[in-house]
Amino acid sequence: MSLKRIDLLICCGSGCVSAGAMKIKERFHEVLQEKNLANEINIIETGCMGPCDYGPVMVIYPEGIFYKKVTEDDVEEIVNEHFIKGRPVTRLMLHNDEEQTFSTKKEVPFYQKQVKVALANCGFIDPDSIDEYIATSGYEALGTVLTTMTPQDVIHVIRKSGLRGRGGGGFPTHIKWQMVHDNVADEKYVICNGDEGDPGAFMDRSLLEGDPHRILEGMMIAAYAIGATAGFFYIRAEYPLAIKRIRHAIAQAKEMGLMGDNVFGSKFCFDAEVRTGAGAFVCGEETALIHSIEGGRGNPSPKPPYPALQGLWGKPTIVNNVETFGNIPTIFLKGADWFASMGTETSKGTKVFALTGDIRNTGLVEVPMGITLRELIFDVGGGMTGGHKFKAVQLGGPSGGCLTVEHLDVHVDYESLKERGAMMGSGGVIVMNDKNCMVNIAKFFMDFCVDESCGKCSPCRIGLKQMLDILEKITNGNGKEGDIEELQRLGEAISKLSLCGLGQSAPNPVLSTIRYFREEYEAHIRDKSCGTKVCLDLMHFDIDKDRCIGCSLCARKCPVTCITGSREEKYTIHQLDCVKCGNCQDVCPVKAVNRIPGMHPEVLAKHTAEANLTSHHDD
Amino acid sequence: MKTLADLKKIREKAQEEMKLRGSSVRVKIVVGMGTSGIAMGAREVMKTFLEEISNRNLTDVLVTQTGEKGLSSMEPVVDVIEDGKPKVTYGNMNPDKVKKVVVEHIVNGRIVSDYVVATGN
Amino acid sequence: MIKGEGMTLEICKKYAPNKDNLIQILHEIQDTHPQHYISPEAVDTVAEYLHVPANHIYGVLTFYTMYSTTPRGKNIIRLCESPPCYIKGSENILRKLKIILGVQTGETSRDGQFTLELCACLGVCGNAPVMMINDDVYGDLTEEKVEEIIEKIRRER
Helix, strand or coil: CCCCCEEEEEECCHHHHHCCHHHHHHHHHHHHHHCCCCCCEEEEEECCCCCHHHCCCEEEECCCEEECCCCHHHHHHHHHHHHHCCCCCHHHCEECCCCCEECECCCCHHHHCCCCCCCCCCCCCCCCCHHHHHHCCCCHHHHHHHHHCCHHHHHHHHHHHCCECCCCCCCEHHHHHHHHHHCCCCCCEEEEEECCCCCCCCHHHHHHHHCHHHHHHHHHHHHHHHCCCEEEEEECCCCHHHHHHHHHHHHHHHHCCCCECCHHHCCCCEEEEEEECCCCHHHHCHHHHHHHHCCCCCCCCCCCCCCCCCCHHHCCEEEEEHHHHHHHHHHHHHCHHHHHCCECCCCECEEEEEEEECECCCEEEEEECCCEHHHHHHHHCCCEHHHCCEEEEEECHHHCEEEEHHHCCCECCHHHHHHCCCCCCCCEEEEEECCCCHHHHHHHHHHHHHHHCCCCCHHHHHHHHHHHHHHHHHHCCCCCCCHHHHHHHHHHHHHHHCCCHHHHHCCHHHHHHHHHHHHHHHHHHHCCCCCCCCCHHHEEEEECCCCCCCCCHHHHHCCCCCEEEECCCEEEECCCCCCCCCHHHHHCCCCCEEEEECCCHHHHHHHHHHHHHHHHHHC | CCCHHHHHHHHHHHHHHCHHHCCCCCEEEEEECCHHHHHCCHHHHHHHHHHHHHHCCCCCEEEEEECCCCCHHHCCCEEEEECCCCCEEECCCCHHHHHHHHHHHHHCCCCCHHHEEEECC | CCCCCCHHHHHHHCCCCCHHHHHHHHHHHHHHCCCCCCCHHHHHHHHHHHCCCHHHHHHHHHHCCCCCCCCCCCEEEEEECCHHHHHCCHHHHHHHHHHHHCCCCCCECCCCCEEEEEECCCCCHHHCCCEEECCEEECCCCHHHHHHHHHHHHHHC
């Protein structure tokens, strides 16, 4: 007999878990046990609800009350007040700057412009329960497809929907499927690419963790369409929870007869297994991924032949991204026309984005294609943190580019972004405020790509390292005229000549920052000055004598004893010895220590003298 | 599982388990669970509603709770809210009265006027 | 024989002797070894079991960043060094970890408890800066929080 009156949904996505969600869940179990309420309240672990910045978050049904930043100490109050007395705890609800309270999930502004297709169940169902997935019409699409449609019909529906690959390139899904469908072979494979490596992207992880059956169902529909009987989930080893959840989902589906031989009484037989990576970004590239599944180094190979012709073990193979599979069941349930009614002319449906960086609502969102960057960052994302100004947004991770204030009204679709030097990529959106140095950011992404280059082709292996060296020189004060042009020349050559997507797109962050923030590069090179005071060699610390109270704290905390002075004379930094650790600024009680852009004149003079000396030697 | 009909069966059962999160609710019963309500036996009232509804397998009825309504003298207070009908508020409830409300009002749609303390909003 | 070495063959036998199981086998050997690494002896055993040359296995081991061919600490700390974490101050966290553990990146603390490593994105960017200790993710890190976490693990040993 069920006496349940409350469903308590605790977000157990990695974000909330990292913020302590599991401990809170344990505490709820304890308190409910103590108060004898365990049989009235369902505690359900869900996947990512999206607003990671508010984590740990929870939603309490039937009312749909939304609590954020819950701690272990809040649990007792929630039980006593909300569960026993029916008075939701206002303190834990979301408030905005105008003291407005958003009590239920529906009211929370973060969710308002979102349209959830792939993420529909994330944060709403228990990902470990196949029953809950079925309750949301799960596996009905598969059943309908298998009992009423031919493989070619399936591909027609996908074509009509306009679905394009969500992993980055935006290749039309139906074309891939059609190619493999048309290739005759004794064995074909379907692979789910869950090797999400882009810094700033975590939608695939959240989907695999939050709604694994949806991805599995999408994969099986694809398998039926192309004639595959085996599938592989390739998931990076950094995602242990996603691996566990998908393995569990496969076991449940098998047990229920939704996977295996003659699914839904049809001729369709299918088996899937999970393979993990071991820490290599390049394995997100489909040929590299295939080599990794085969048990080798994840080196990409030249295309053609495409995997659609010769993929895993030389057999025709489709490789689709997690989110792509996540859209498929819904396309069959609600129809291709419904899906195609969302988005723009060339980019249909919705896209999941991961909002990170200096933005208020970091987290996972799903919005219709064609939304403007302004809506995405300021309406859904809640704008910038700490009253800072928006400076740039990096889309598409290390393969993408930076866009600026002038692009805020650009519509987010594959073509519009590409035209402007950025790309959809997997959907990572890193928002940056005016405290970020764009040269430094470009250097950071380049460093990432140099680390992750597999080393197989020389443009990527050697060329990227050259670009990184130049960027390092620019940021440590050794940049020279012509460096910008050299970076552009190298970047364009590497884009054209590299073997795989990693090398082809790695120069993008540098090229796009040069395009939109050229004056910052010039200031670094000509004026030896970093306007944002991020590049330590191109800024200095200075003590404001009018403010200094002569307390000597800075001098005592300086690791290289380069600060001297007295109570009367105040304190001075000896610039030539300063190591820019910033301790003096941190400890100053009256904020007399300032960061000043540019090299200090003394340092600059020494630097120039040394530079002249080496150039004479060179002669 | 071999057919879509099999799947449908599992789905219906699973949806029943998840109805607290769903929107297919015909009647919502809201028990006032403020301090005074609880002091007057609101917990027993709530429990009886849950039991009766579960026993009768009423899948479209939801029992939930709210805080103090200010009707201290009539606690425990219960609202019965049906789509498109004015809200009915019952006062001075106890487990026996709950059973009658479930049979008469919830199942058969006849308001038990003896216990009603207010209607409408 | 160091404890754990004898496990190698047993672990291999859980998998069919096909080359494509190599990556999974190596993961399990490394995870079960108390020093979280893959020894030359283990490589030989796996090579024989899968009928692949040892040089292929070394090729794989050195390609993927998660494998180690040298002994490591009991707990592997992997601090995310990706841009979202960097923007949110991962450099300070790294500095703090180095001080607490008395190690540089890639080194193991003297008590053999911790190895400090950096890694590409952990995919928990909404809660940056983030680190992973073994299979557990810790987010929204501050210098104080890092200290607490390390202290707690030290106490639990």
